[in-house]
Amino acid sequence: MHVVVAEDDRIQRERVTRLIARLRPEWTQVAQVATTAGVFRAVAELQPDILVLDIHMDERDPRWIRQLPSGLAVVFTTVDASLAAEAFDLCAADYVMKPLRPIRMEQAFDRVEARLRALGHVPRSERGPPLAAVVAARGNDLLVIQTDDICYLQSDHKYTRVVSAMQEGLVRTSIAEFERRLDPRYFRRIHRGTLLNLRMTQRIWRDEAGKLRVRMRCPGSDLQVSKPYESVFKVL
Secondary structure (H helix, E strand, O other): OEEEEEOOOHHHHHHHHHHHHHHOOOOEEEEEEOOHHHHHHHHHHHOOOEEEEEOOOOOOOHHHHHHOOOOOEEEEEEOOHHHHHHHHHHOEEEEEEOOOOHHHHHHHHHHHHHHHHHOOOOOHHHOOOOOOEEEEEEOOEEEEEEHHHEEEEEEEOOEEEEEEOOOEEEEOOOHHHHHHHOOOOOEEEEEOOEEEEHHHEEEEEEOOOOOEEEEEOOOOOEEEOOHHHHHHHOOO
16 A cells, blocks of 8 residues: 655654554655655656545645545544534544544544555555556447557546547446556546546636636547646645
């Protein structure tokens, strides 16, 4: 498992990293961050399996956690019990009160692993090489689309639309499965049902309503970015 530790207090951050090293030595700590901006960058760039997060970062209103990507496995650590319900509604695998005790953190790590297993999550360290091409259907034809040429993939009822600059087709593979099997350096979610190829991005802007939008290098491909995924483009 790849894990990011987010804690703005240095002593607490060191304690969390020591507990992870002691209780889950097989996990890889890919980053330790001390700011909310650091959290969004680490999640967007490193795509960790697990985030261990102090809910009160930078002394900001803790409702900033609403901007975290949906489905991210998070263990919250805090001295504030009042936000537990909201955290669980969003994405929490567990909500641990400080001071952090090894036995309680062990329980939290058990829960986050169980949650990921239940979702069929494959840890980054266990994933095979990324897909080189996708075979999609268009009517009676089968199209072979190289992943480098894909502009975006989008959920379409029971199917996923695979769109390139020259052609598009449908497959029965889910967006979540594509996210696991495509190169995470380039393929990122911008919405629960949309995964795009960053290399095919042409323009990024905010519309009159303040919504972040992306134009891809294929016809008719202006896409809206959901708020929790804006960190993909490092928009602060």
